[in-house]
Amino acid sequence: MLKKLLPLVEHALKKPVWDCRMCGQCVLHSTGMTCPMTCPKTLRNGPCGGVRENGNCEVKPEMQCIWVKAYDRTVSLPLPKVWKEHYNELRPPVDMQLQGTSSWINLVTKRDQQVPAGWSVGEH
């Protein structure tokens, strides 16, 4: 029941504020409370090379690049220091199996921290 209900509640709350796409593995805290899934290329690790001189998106010239926004906010918002430090961490590929599930449940169960077995081989 909770598994069905929570995604609805989460989406209802996060959609209006962050345009949440329900990837199920929320990283908002490390991206200046800016959702990387709203990047047209769904990049999780920072801006592409096409950001325009005015800071707007290569794909949607009328929209500010979400990674420019994320950077500005990470620098300027009074966020916890560790959140700011996470800005440049290497985020793993999105787990498509989590699409549409509640990131809150996945956080509590640590399901959102599961990565493919090879991902962390060696050092980053």
Add this chain to the structure above:
Amino acid sequence: MSILREKLENTSERVFTAEFPSIDGGGMDSVIKNAARLAPWFDAVNATDNPAAHAHTSNTTTAIAMKMHDLEPIMQIVCRDKNRIAIQADMIGASLHGITNLSLLTGDDVTAGDEPEARRVFDVDSAQAINMARIMATGTYLSGRKINPAPDFYIGAVENAAAPPFDYRIQRALKKHRAGAQFLQLQICYHPDRLEAFCKGVAEVAPDLKLIPTIVLMKGAKGLAFMNDKVPGIDVPADVLARASGASDPAQEVYNLTLELAQHALSLPGVRGLHVTDFRHDETLDLFMNDLGRTPKRQG
């Protein structure tokens, strides 16, 4: 070991790379013609992956064809058209043919091409793709499945030194380095001050990351204006545009400007060579390389 890797890792020699022209029709003859033109000047040349979101002969097939004709490829893989399975298949497939230089990049959006209605993939991003190449070079796929023996990749990436958020670009380059990139081909940059700040910043923290800025040979002032207006991420300062268009011989002025940019780039910390994109396809390339003090390699 690839020539590129050998030169960058074991010598202090400068390295010159280029972009292989896109191949459509024309068969192997067009590969042979282009390979013969580029081979005297370049150590390795990029086999592109549907550049600007236009379909052409694929990255792997182009790279194999180049190798068959004695031109060392750097195989590009962009994240736009393939998911993580296909990208790993590209990489291991390249290694089957002895192609080990890779360059992993995000890629232009589908809307930059002639099929804007296509589905975007972007299943992984460039930093993740770089990490996948690094993982594979240690002997496993992303899933953890073993590859024995491990492919011997020399991993490259691309960065724009001069696009917003300016303060972050150095960090992003370092992230790619941490993920596994050993060399970075930098996008063309018409702001020498920004390029300088970027290279200094990277070299300070990661002196072993090899930087290869891009230089574009173009026909004249119109080309510069086009880049400024039409290529997202590339800004040409107004004084540069004015200098080019106001000159009595704009084509010569653009050439002078390009040479100045090249010499400046080569003087920067961390910079090990240049990546040359040739939009002229004439004798300017030979002139340019001569002016940089290069002598052509003898063929045969």
